[in-house]
Structures are given as C-alpha cells and as structure tokens.
Amino acid sequence: MLNNGAVDRIFHALGDSNRRAIIERLSRGALSVSALAKPLDITLAAVVQHLQVLEESGLVRTEKLGRVRSCQLHPEGLRVAEDWLANRRGLWEQRFDRLGELLDGPVPSRKKART
Amino acid sequence: MLNNGAVDRIFHALGDSNRRAIIERLSRGALSVSALAKPLDITLAAVVQHLQVLEESGLVRTEKLGRVRSCQLHPEGLRVAEDWLANRRGLWEQRFDRLGELLDGPVPSRKKART
DNA sequence: CCCATACTCAAGTCGCGACTTGACTATCCG
DNA sequence: CGGATAGTCAAGTCGCGACTTGAGTATGGG
Numbered sequence: 001m002l003n004n005g006a007v008d009r010i011f012h013a014l015g016d017s018n019r020r021a022i023i024e025r026l027s028r029g030a031l032s033v034s035a036l037a038k039p040l041d042i043t044l045a046a047v048v049q050h051l052q053v054l055e056e057s058g059l060v061r062t063e064k065l066g067r068v069r070s071c072q073l074h075p076e077g078l079r080v081a082e083d084w085l086a087n088r089r090g091l092w093e094q095r096f097d098r099l100g101e102l103l104d105g106p107v108p109s110r111k112k113a114r115t
Numbered sequence: 116m117l118n119n120g121a122v123d124r125i126f127h128a129l130g131d132s133n134r135r136a137i138i139e140r141l142s143r144g145a146l147s148v149s150a151l152a153k154p155l156d157i158t159l160a161a162v163v164q165h166l167q168v169l170e171e172s173g174l175v176r177t178e179k180l181g182r183v184r185s186c187q188l189h190p191e192g193l194r195v196a197e198d199w200l201a202n203r204r205g206l207w208e209q210r211f212d213r214l215g216e217l218l219d220g221p222v223p224s225r226k227k228a229r230t
Numbered sequence: 231c232c233c234a235t236a237c238t239c240a241a242g243t244c245g246c247g248a249c250t251t252g253a254c255t256a257t258c259c260g
Numbered sequence: 261c262g263g264a265t266a267g268t269c270a271a272g273t274c275g276c277g278a279c280t281t282g283a284g285t286a287t288g289g290g
Contacts, residue, residue, distance in 0.1 A: 008132055014126050014129065014130065015131075016247090017123055018248085024203060027202075027204070027206040027207045028206060042250090043251085045251085045268080048268075049247095049249080066266090067265075073207045075208060079204065081200055085200075088138055088139060089188075089197070131278080147237095158280060158281085159237070159238095161278070161280075163237075163238075165278085168277095182236050182287040182288070183235090183287090
C-alpha cells in the first residue's frame with residue numbers, strides 16, 4: 001500500500017507468471033522483444049506491456065538499437081527481492097535462536113507475559 | 116501460466132502489499148488473526164482471506180486453539196522464492212563470468228577458470 | 231447464564247490489471 | 261523504391277482479486 005514503492009513494484013512485477021517467464025528467459029541472455037514474445041502465446045503488444053512493468057520495477061533494462069529493442073536482466077532488482085525475503089526469514093529464525101537461549105539457561109530478570 | 120504451481124502461488128501471494136505486511140509482522144513472532152488485523156485498515160474478513168492465500172501458498176501456517184487462530188511464518192515458503200530468485204540471478208552472473216573469460220584472452224587451447 | 235470476543239461463511243461490489251485489436255511509425259534489405 | 265520486419269500507441273474488453281457487509285457459530289470469562 002503506502003509501502004516502500006520499490007519493493008512494492010518489484011514484488012508486483014514478480015507476481016505475474018508471464019513476467020517471471022520473461023525473467024527466466026532473460027537470465028539465459030539478452031533477447032529482443034519479438035524473440036521474447038514467440039513462446040508466450042500472447043500478443044507482442046502484451047509482451048511490451050509486461051516489459052514496461054519489468055523495466056519500471058528495475059528488474060529489466062532495455063535499449064533500442066535500430067528497430068530492435070534488446071532486453072536484459074538487471075540483477076540488482078532481483079537482489080532487492082532476495083534481500084527482503086532473506087531478511088524476514090532471518091528475523092524468524094533468529095527467534096528460534098533466542099528460544100534456544102531461553103531454554104538453555106535462566107535469563108537474568110525479565111518478566112512480561114505474552115501469548 | 117501452466118507453471119510449477121507452488122512457485123506460482125508463492126509469488127502471487129507475495130505480490131500483495133497487505134500480505135507482505137502480514138509476513139513482515141509474523142517474522143517478529145506468531146500472532147492471532149485479530150492482532151494481525153489491527154494495524155491493517157481492512158476488515159477482519161479481508162485479513163482472513165489473505166491468510167487463506169498465504170496458507171495455501173505455504174508461506175504461513177495457522178493453528179486454531181480454542182477460539183483463537185494462531186498464525187506463524189513458514190520460512191520454507193520464503194526459501195522457495197529466494198531460491199528461484201537466486202537461481203535466475205546466478206544464471207545471469209554466470210554469463211558474465213564466461214564473458215570475462217572470453218575477454219581475458221583468446222583461449223589458448225583449453226581453459227580452466229576459477230574465480 | 232449471558233455477553234463479548236474471535237473468528238467463519240456467503241454474497242455481492244468494484245476497480246485494476248492482463249490482454250486484444252487496429253492503426254501507425256521507424257528501420258532494414260533486396 | 262517497396263515490402264517486410266520490429267516495435268509503438270491508444271482504446272476498449274473482461275475476468276479476477278481485494279474488499280465489504282451482514283449474518284452466523286464457537287469459546288471463554290465474569
């Protein structure tokens with residue numbers, strides 16, 4: 001919602017399977033728009049729209065040479081998503097570590113009941 | 116598309132910012148449905164629907180004790196998404212390594228590169 | 231026992247996002 | 261030049277997904 005817009009756009013972009021398919025193919029190397037479109041049983045125009053979303057989210061960069069637009073993956077975008085996920089997971093697993101501490105030995109003095 | 120359904124569901128679930136907000140709060144610890152709902156300016160029913168999506172995607176597990184449903188993060192779900200991203204990024208960066216080899220020198224006769 | 235709590239369920243609304251169509255522009259090549 | 265290729269743009273359709281409302285069911289505490 002009123003989130004960090006970048007993360008928002010990235011995860012929204014990743015939420016569509018056609019867009020993930022595009023990312024998947026681009027991870028093997030740069031491709032033109034029509035090359036990307038071929039295996040995708042949607043129209044070229046739809047692919048262009050997906051590419052707009054991907055580019056605005058920072059996951060893909062494109063450059064037009066002559067009449068062909070070349071698209072490549074921009075891995076830093078993927079990094080942002082990865083970091084977000086790793087972070088949440090980290091926090092969660094950290095809790096288990098603390099639980100381990102609690103079980104291991106009596107904590108100095110701290111009492112506050114919750115759930 | 117007709118993708119691996121699990122990855123599909125996970126990224127679709129992550130695509131909504133309210134659901135990510137739920138994940139974010141759950142990464143700090145387990146919470147009840149109504150506790151999750153409080154900061155979210157949507158109705159309880161909407162939160163329950165989000166939780167259904169999260170649970171079906173394997174990102175969250177819930178258990179009902181008495182009248183309260185306790186929700187906790189299921190980090191393996193996050194792991195699946197992380198792995199997918201790391202994989203694509205890996206493929207892409209691997210390409211640059213190969214490009215580096217090519218640029219480094221005209222391959223003598225055999226090449227055995229290791230960073 | 232009774233009221234509040236904590237959900238649950240079924241409908242129904244509504245806007246947005248994915249996709250198409252059709253017309254148009256720019257570039258390459260023979 | 262002319263035709264084919266590659267992409268662009270603007271509208272418009274349509275279904276799905278997020279959300280609400282309202283009524284119903286257990287559970288727990290005083």
